[in-house]
Amino acid sequence: xxxxxxxxxxxxxxxxxxxxxxxxxxxxxxxxxxxxxxxxxxxxxxxxxxxxxxxxxxxxxxxxxxxxxxxxxxxxxxxxxxxxxxxxxxxxxxxxxxxxxxxxxxxxxxxxxxxxxxxxxxxxxxxxxxxxxxxxxxxxxxxxxxxxxxxxxxxxxxxxxxxxxxxxxxxxxxxxxxxxxxxxxxxxxxxxxxxxxxxxxxxxxxxxxxxxxxxxxxxxxxxxxxx
Numbered sequence: 001x002x003x004x005x006x007x008x009x010x011x012x013x014x015x016x017x018x019x020x021x022x023x024x025x026x027x028x029x030x031x032x033x034x035x036x037x038x039x040x041x042x043x044x045x046x047x048x049x050x051x052x053x054x055x056x057x058x059x060x061x062x063x064x065x066x067x068x069x070x071x072x073x074x075x076x077x078x079x080x081x082x083x084x085x086x087x088x089x090x091x092x093x094x095x096x097x098x099x100x101x102x103x104x105x106x107x108x109x110x111x112x113x114x115x116x117x118x119x120x121x122x123x124x125x126x127x128x129x130x131x132x133x134x135x136x137x138x139x140x141x142x143x144x145x146x147x148x149x150x151x152x153x154x155x156x157x158x159x160x161x162x163x164x165x166x167x168x169x170x171x172x173x174x175x176x177x178x179x180x181x182x183x184x185x186x187x188x189x190x191x192x193x194x195x196x197x198x199x200x201x202x203x204x205x206x207x208x209x210x211x212x213x214x215x216x217x218x219x220x221x222x223x224x225x226x227x
Contacts, residue, residue: 002076004159005158013126021035021116021117027105032095034088047077048078050142075131077131080157084155087150087151088151090149114130127157129157134154
């Protein structure tokens with residue numbers, strides 16, 4: 001979500017959302033997530049300035065799509081009822097279980113917490129937007145993070161005018177959802193999965209039907225086209 005309607009989030013609800021985030025699984029049960037709630041308007045304004053600076057830098061890096069990008073709304077830091085920064089904790093190097101060869105699993109674990117919070121927010125009728133357009137060290141300094149901690153998200157949370165019928169960037173024709181059948185392989189990378197060939201040949205069983213509101217997967221039609 002990028003469009004917010006101000007208002008407030010009841011503290012009871014916010015605690016419930018954070019509890020849902022904290023219930024997320026984590027590799028080696030490391031629980032690397034830390035949340036900083038930003039309530040000071042001046043701090044919000046400074047973070048907004050940092051995001052805007054990176055928005056301009058991102059636009060310049062996009063070359064031909066620069067003007068198109070600048071037309072997109074990419075954040076709601078000043079509009080959302082709540083602003084939460086999510087950081088990876090300091091001292092993460094002591095967590096070796098599950099991370100010796102994949103140290104980025106701290107980020108993956110924190111992402112699970114954000115996903116939990118996101119889904120719980122939607123269940124409460126609230127919108128959430130993940131802002132990652134910022135210079136991490138500048139945000140870390142603003143929030144007083146200790147050495148070794150790393151900010152990964154600014155989460156805009158709160159009431160919204162309405163939920164999008166499609167992802168906003170798809171509505172704005174910035175990108176399209178890729179066909180699921182092109183992203184699932186059997187045995188080896190690039191080997192099309194028989195899952196979708198089978199789905200094309202037989203009616204879906206009750207257990208195969210998507211949950212209410214879920215995107216319907218694109219299934220290749222005969223000849224390789226997407227139906």
